[in-house]
Amino acid sequence: xxxxxxxxxxxxxxxxxxxxxxxxxxxxxxxxxxxxxxxxxxxxxxxxxxxxxxxxxxxxxxxxxxxxxxxxxxxxxxxxxxxxxxxxxxxxxxxxxxxxxxxxxxxxxxxxxxxxxxxxxxxxxxxxxxxxxxxxxxxxxxxxxxxxxxxxxxxxxxxxxxxxxxxxxxxxxxxxxxxxxxxxxxxxxxxxxxxxxxxxxxxxxxxxxxxxxxxxxxxxxxxxxxxxxxxxxxxxxxxxxxxxxxxxxxxxxxxxxxxxxxxxxxxxxxxxxxxxxxxxxxxxxxxxxxxxxxxxxxxxxxxxxxxxxxxxxxxxxxxxxxxxxxxxxxxxxxxxxxxxxxxxxxxxxxxxxxxxxxxxxxxxxxxxxxxxxxxxxxxxxxxxxxxxxxxxxxxxx
Amino acid sequence: xxxxxxxxxxxxxxxxxxxxxxxxxxxxxxxxxxxxxxxxxxxxxxxxxxxxxxxxxxxxxxxxxxxxxxxxxxxxxxxxxxxxxxxxxxxxxxxxxxxxxxxxxxxxxxxxxxxxxxxxxxxxxxxxxxxxxxxxxxxxxxxxxxxxxxxxxxxxxxxxxxxxxxxxxxxxxxxxxxxxxxxxxxxxxxxxxxxxxxxxxxxxxxxxxxxxxxxxxxxxxxxxxxxxxxxxxxxxxxxxxxxxxxxxxxxxxxxxxxxxxxxxxxxxxxxxxxxxxxxxxxxxxxxxxxxxxxxxxxxxxxxxxxxxxxxxxxx
Amino acid sequence: xxxxxxxxxxxxxxxxxxxxxxxxxxxxxxxxxxxxxxxxxxxxxxxxxxxxxxxxxxxxxxxxxxxxxxxxxxxxxxxxxxxxxxxxxxxxxxxxxxxxxxxxxxxxxxxxxxxxxxxxxxxxxxxxxxxxxxxxxxxxxxxxx
Numbered sequence: 101x102x103x104x105x106x107x108x109x110x111x112x113x114x115x116x117x118x119x120x121x122x123x124x125x126x127x128x129x130x131x132x133x134x135x136x137x138x139x140x141x142x143x144x145x146x147x148x149x150x151x152x153x154x155x156x157x158x159x160x161x162x163x164x165x166x167x168x169x170x171x172x173x174x175x176x177x178x179x180x181x182x183x184x185x186x187x188x189x190x191x192x193x194x195x196x197x198x199x200x201x202x203x204x205x206x207x208x209x210x211x212x213x214x215x216x217x218x219x220x221x222x223x224x225x226x227x228x229x230x231x232x233x234x235x236x237x238x239x240x241x242x243x244x245x246x247x248x249x250x251x252x253x254x255x256x257x258x259x260x261x262x263x264x265x266x267x268x269x270x271x272x273x274x275x276x277x278x279x280x281x282x283x284x285x286x287x288x289x290x291x292x293x294x295x296x297x298x299x300x301x302x303x304x305x306x307x308x309x310x311x312x313x314x315x316x317x318x319x320x321x322x323x324x325x326x327x328x329x330x331x332x333x334x335x336x337x338x339x340x341x342x343x344x345x346x347x348x349x350x351x352x353x354x355x356x357x358x359x360x361x362x363x364x365x366x367x368x369x370x371x372x373x374x375x376x377x378x379x380x381x382x383x384x385x386x387x388x389x390x391x392x393x394x395x396x397x398x399x400x401x402x403x404x405x406x407x408x409x410x411x412x413x414x415x416x417x418x419x420x421x422x423x424x425x426x427x428x429x430x431x432x433x434x435x436x437x438x439x440x441x442x443x444x445x446x447x448x449x450x451x452x453x454x455x456x457x458x459x460x461x462x463x464x465x466x467x468x469x470x471x472x473x474x475x476x477x478x479x480x481x482x483x484x485x486x487x488x489x490x491x492x493x494x495x496x497x
Numbered sequence: 498x499x500x501x502x503x504x505x506x507x508x509x510x511x512x513x514x515x516x517x518x519x520x521x522x523x524x525x526x527x528x529x530x531x532x533x534x535x536x537x538x539x540x541x542x543x544x545x546x547x548x549x550x551x552x553x554x555x556x557x558x559x560x561x562x563x564x565x566x567x568x569x570x571x572x573x574x575x576x577x578x579x580x581x582x583x584x585x586x587x588x589x590x591x592x593x594x595x596x597x598x599x600x601x602x603x604x605x606x607x608x609x610x611x612x613x614x615x616x617x618x619x620x621x622x623x624x625x626x627x628x629x630x631x632x633x634x635x636x637x638x639x640x641x642x643x644x645x646x647x648x649x650x651x652x653x654x655x656x657x658x659x660x661x662x663x664x665x666x667x668x669x670x671x672x673x674x675x676x677x678x679x680x681x682x683x684x685x686x687x688x689x690x691x692x693x694x695x696x697x698x699x700x701x702x703x704x705x706x707x708x709x710x711x712x713x714x715x716x717x718x719x720x721x722x723x724x725x726x727x728x729x730x731x732x733x734x735x736x737x738x739x740x741x742x743x744x745x746x747x748x749x750x751x752x753x754x755x756x757x758x759x760x761x762x763x764x765x766x767x768x769x770x771x772x773x774x775x776x777x778x779x780x781x782x783x784x785x786x787x788x789x790x791x792x793x794x795x796x797x798x799x800x801x802x803x804x805x806x807x808x809x810x811x812x
Numbered sequence: 813x814x815x816x817x818x819x820x821x822x823x824x825x826x827x828x829x830x831x832x833x834x835x836x837x838x839x840x841x842x843x844x845x846x847x848x849x850x851x852x853x854x855x856x857x858x859x860x861x862x863x864x865x866x867x868x869x870x871x872x873x874x875x876x877x878x879x880x881x882x883x884x885x886x887x888x889x890x891x892x893x894x895x896x897x898x899x900x901x902x903x904x905x906x907x908x909x910x911x912x913x914x915x916x917x918x919x920x921x922x923x924x925x926x927x928x929x930x931x932x933x934x935x936x937x938x939x940x941x942x943x944x945x946x947x948x949x950x951x952x953x954x955x956x957x
Contacts, residue, residue, distance in 0.1 A: 107627055114831055114864075114887060131631075131786060142880045143834045146913040153912060162909060168838020168934060212841060215848075222701045222783030228537035231848035249838045249934060294702070298782050446631065447705065447785045461837050530854070538849040546857050549824040553868070556818035558892035560865060721865035721892045 109446060111453065122460045124437075124453060131445045136438050143461040151424035156182050156393055156415075160254045163411070163426065167462045168249050169212060172205040173404030174426070174462075175254040177411040180335060182256040182390075185398025185413050191385045192337075194258035196378045199337040201245065201253050202402070203367040203374075207282075208237040209405035210318075210360040210367075213457045214289065217357065220454050221298060226289060233281045240274055243267065258387025268379045272372065279368050286361040299354035303440040303452030306351055313436040316429040317407025318359045319456045323351035329403035341373040353455045360457075393419045406430055406457050422493065428462030513589035515582040522733035523547040525771060529736070532775045547733065554726035562719050565624050573620030574720070574727040577613050581734045584609040588741050591664035592750045603662050606742070607651070613735060614640045614697070617728075624719035632718070635705050635786050642793035643693040649801035650693070653677075653686035654746055656808040668750045676749035681812045685804030687747040689797045694739045695774055696793070698732075702781040703789055740767035740774075822868065822894065823948045825857040829867030829891065833884050833920070835874025838934040839901040843871055851937045858944065864890040869947065872920050875903040875910040881917045888924045894954065896947040898928040900940065905929050 111124040122142055127135035147166055151159050159182070160175040167174065176198065183190065190198075211234040218226025238248045244263055245251035253259050263271075289295060305315065310323035320327050328345050330338040346362045348355035395417040402409050407429025414423040433456040440456075441449045508514055526547045534541025561567050587602050587609070614636055621633040654677045655661065658670045677683030696703035717728055744751050744766045751763040784792065832840050846853045847860060861867040864887045876884060888897070899920045902908040910916050920926055927950055930943035 109627055109631065114883065131635075142877070142883070143832075143874075144877060144879065144915055145834055145875060145910050146915045149914060150909065150912055165836045165909065165933075168836040168841060171836070171838065216844075218782070222704055223781065224533075225537050225779045226782075228539065228848055231845065232538055232850070235845075235848075235850045248936065249841070292782075294781050297788065298784065445785055445787065447783070459837070461835065534852070534854060539852040540855050541852075542854050542857055546825065549821045549857055552817055552821035553825040556822060557868075557894070560890070560892065717866075718863050719865065725866060 111449075122458075126441070126446065126449055128446055131447070133441050133444050133446060133449050136441050136449075138434060138437065140434075140460060140463065143463075145461075148424050148426060152421055155419040156256050156390065156421070157419075159421070159424070160256070161252065164250055164252065166426065166428070167459050169209050169459060170205065170404045170406065170409070170428075170462060171250050172202050172253070173402050173409045174411070174428075176202055176336075177400040177402040177404075177409040178413075179254045179256050180400030180402065181398045181411040181413045182394060182400070183398070184400060185394035185396050185415055186256070186390055187394075188257050188388050188390060190258050190388055193262065193378065193381055193384060194386045194388075195337045195340075196374045196381070197259045197261075197263055197386065198254065199341075200263065200371050200374045200378075201241070201251055201259075202336070203370045204237060204241050204244070205251075206367045206405045207278075207364045208234050208241070209457075210364050211237065211285075213360060213405075214285075214357065217353075217451065217454060218289075220451050221295075223295075229288075230285060233278070233285060236274065236278055236281070240271060240278075243271070255387060257390045258385070260387075262383075262386045263375070263378060265379060265383070268375050272375055275368055275372055275375075279365070282361075282364050282368065286365065289361060290358060295357075296354065299357065299451070300350075300352055302353045302448050303444060303455055304350070304352045305436055305440045307349075309436065309439050310351065313432065313439070315407070315433050315436045315456070317403065317405070317433070317457075318356055318363065319407065319433045319436065321346060322348045322355035322359045324349040327408075329401050329408050333401055335402070337374055337377075338370075340377065341370050343370050343373075353451055356455050393417055393421075404429055404462075406459055406462070407433060409462075428459065430456070430459045431463040434458050434460075434463065508590055509582060509586050513593060514586035518582065518585040518589075518734045518737055519730055522730070522735070522737040523551065525736045525740070526733045528768070528771060529775050532772060533779055536776075536779045551726050551730060554729065555723050557722040559722035559724050560719075562624050562626060565719070569623040570620060570719075571724055573616045573623070574724050574731065577616040577620075577731045578727050578734075580609045580612040580616065581731050581738060584613075585734060585738045585741065588664065588738060588745055591668060592741070592745055599663075601662055602664050603651070603655075603667070606664070607648070610647075610697070610742075611640075611644065613731070620720075621718075626719050629718050636699075638786060638790060639696055639703065639705060639793075642790045643696045643797070646689045646793060646797040646801040647693040649798070649805050650686035650690040651746065653682050653801070653804045653808045656805065657682060664745060668745060671749040676747065678747045678749075682804045682807035683747060685800050685807065687743070689801035689804065690747065691743060691770075691773075692797050693793075694743060695777060696789070698736060698739055698774070700774060700778045702777075702784045704783055705786050705789055736771070737767070740770045743767075743770050819952065819954075823951055825859075826869040826896070826944065826948070827859050827861040827867050828869045828871055829861050829864045829887070830871040830873070831884055831887055833872055833874045833880045833904070834877040834915075835901065835903060839873035839903075842934045842937055842940065843873070843900065845937050846940055851941065853941065853944070856944075865892065867891050868895050869944070870895060870897045871900050872897065872904050872924075872926075873900045875907050875913070876917045876920055876923065877913075877915045878917045879915075881923060884920075885923060894951070896927045896951060897924060898930055898943055898947060899926045900930045900943070901935060902931055902933045905931060908933065 107128055109126040109128050111126060123139040125137035126133055151162055154162055160178050163174040163178045164171050211230045215227040215230030242248050245253050253261060305323045307324045310320055310325055324347060326345060326347050331345055343366050346359050348359055394415040397414045400411040410427040412425035413421050415421050437453055441452050444452060527544055531541040561570055584606060587605055618633045618636050621629040657677060658667055661667050661670060671677060678687050720728055748766050751766045830843050845851060870891055899905050903910060904920045906919050907916050928943045928947045930940055932939055
């Protein structure tokens with residue numbers, strides 16, 4: 101049998117568990133996990149710096165490429181930050197279209213997660229099933245935006261393409277069908293006794309720990325935190341439609357699954373209402389013109405499928421931002437793995453690490469190179485650098 | 498026992514041994530992949546796919562990881578292949594040529610069945626990779642857990658038949674009376690043996706030792722090229738052998754002295770067993786090692802002991 | 813004859829290992845999409861391999877950054893030859909909009925030999941299947957296998 105000495109099981113940088121490169125060091129005694137060391141940085145691409153060299157019209161394209169799965173969330177928060185800084189109001193048509201695209205993305209992202217979670221549990225039938233249904237969501241996206249992912253729908257002041265009246269009835273019909281499929285999948289997954297056995301009580305993140313690690317999105321809502329930017333800070337059309345926040349108290353992997361699957365159904369509800377209201381609206385403007393670059397600061401928040409995305413922009417009146425800052429939800433959520441995996445087995449660790457729906461390419465905003473075992477910058481160095489830069493830029497917060 | 502040496506080699510290498518078993522075994526893996534694909538709304542691979550995979554692997558490079566003893570790392574899979582060949586020969590010879598069996602072949606079968614996981618454990622632990630080693634330790638714990646119920650299941654049918662230890666005699670008993678499966682004790686023994694075989698094959702929900710997403714294929718992780726081909730072939734042959742094992746011991750063998758349609762239907766028995774295994778594989782998530790151990794040490798063990806007790810009172 | 817058999821077998825059974833070299837994930841999920849019911853590349857014998865040691869086809873996505881470069885080279889070294897390398901997506905081919913990034917280590921073909929280029933942001937699954945077909949054609953033309 102396994103000897104009880106402390107060993108390190110590496111997960112990554114390339115591991116079938118994660119689609120992306122990252123490095124977890126699981127410290128184990130036999131099969132029991134006693135520690136976790138998270139090493140990120142394999143996905144850093146320097147988005148914030150690239151954004152500073154692009155015009156406001158180009159930035160949504162750049163931030164769209166932060167992450168392929170939340171490729172609406174980042175532009176959503178980005179355009180809101182720019183509009184906030186420039187003080188632009190968007191026309192209601194644009195607000196509805198934005199909401200529809202955002203919610204479509206949420207469904208496809210949650211289905212993607214559900215499928216991958218099944219795959220990680222060796223339950224490939226669930227994977228294939230969820231992804232089969234996900235295809236129909238991508239089809240709707242392709243119909244509306246012209247692409248399966250990376251929609252390029254958003255621009256500061258509005259959207260680039262309209263959803264015309266003739267498209268709406270077939271879309272509603274497809275949505276009804278999708279609703280039926282989603283209900284079936286949700287029922288099948290939530291009623292599977294083996295999945296109950298495998299997921300219940302696994303990787304519990306208590307409410308206290310959830311607050312301590314300030315987790316966001318479904319990860320927080322599964323631990324009993326009622327946080328959702330769509331409700332707490334309504335924007336776009338979220339205030340004009342009826343929908344519910346899904347909150348579970350258990351905090352285990354099963355609760356996270358439940359929250360995500362039920363949220364898919366809420367999303368179809370939102371899309372359906374938006375489409376109906378869009379039909380009643382007169383045809384008209386879908387964007388407000390932005391005459392010159394904003395002078396000042398602005399923030400944008402959006403509830404991505406993984407949690408709150410936060411974008412900050414500071415402009416000086418030119419068409420280029422002075423500073424662009426991005427914070428993605430996974431940077432909070434991944435850290436919470438440190439407590440969630442403790443005491444579980446290696447087999448559980450695999451699904452727990454995946455349960456927060458980590459997105460490393462969203463997260464990695466900083467690269468501190470560790471060449472020859474020496475840190476180039478530590479936290480205080482970085483803080484100092486940042487303060488010096490702020491001083492050079494002449495004040496500001 | 499007056500077989501010539503030539504016949505022994507023919508049995509071992511061509512029919513029903515190595516060549517026959519490997520071809521049928523590879524076809525079985527096709528059945529597996531095809532049924533799996535159909536269950537997942539997919540089309541699935543073409544009939545000859547397992548053969549393409551096998552020949553492709555033969556043509557690739559082989560790496561031996563740094564720090565691994567070459568002889569054990571490369572030798573273990575070959576020993577595994579050899580033992581499966583002998584295993585299938587012993588099982589099938591009694592079925593095709595009942596007169597050619599030898600006394601105590603049941604014990605040999607049990608030994609050889611135990612040999613395969615041990616060889617895998619040996620190869621994996623020699624590869625000096627922590628993940629492979631974890632896979633090996635899981636395989637070991639699982640093996641210890643399912644071996645006892647399997648022994649009880651076999652003891653059940655031995656008691657039921659009145660102490661027969663030759664596979665040929667056991668088959669004869671089933672042909673003259675009825676397959677063990679059709680009695681209460683035999684059915685219990687079959688169910689527990691079936692679950693043990695699911696674990697022996699390393700299929701979901703018991704594919705804990707080679708969990709692809711947790712420990713990257715565990716015991717096969719470090720193998721590549723021809724040696725991986727040998728491992729895959731061993732797995733495929735084991736696949737076939739397991740279905741034959743269950744058919745021969747519990748379902749009256751797939752070849753019976755009765756003629757006609759019954760004969761062809763008999764050949765479908767192992768396939769039916771395999772399809773059942775595939776169905777279970779595709780409708781369950783992987784268990785944790787502690788859950789699997791608890792399952793075997795409690796439920797399956799109790800089932801098999803209950804079967805044994807029923808057999809002693811003659812049910 | 814044996815060589816021909818090996819070659820024919822290799823063309824019909826490419827096992828994929830996929831390396832995410834700092835991509836945006838989109839190419840990666842489209843690669844996974846290939847295996848699911850709509851596209852089902854297992855029809856052509858393509859499978860996802862759990863370890864680079866089992867792989868024949870290396871799919872690299874993303875702009876290769878300086879930290880991940882070393883790992884990509886190591887994975888490439890671990891793949892038993894003969895193998896095919898495909899650069900998937902505009903980032904792996906040229907760097908796309910990340911050419912200006914301070915963390916960009918250069919296009920993929922600067923570091924390892926690339927056989928097939930699959931363009932797009934992200935390439936559609938159909939385009940990826942076409943890319944694999946091109947890879948197979950290229951394999952068949954190889955003399956020393």
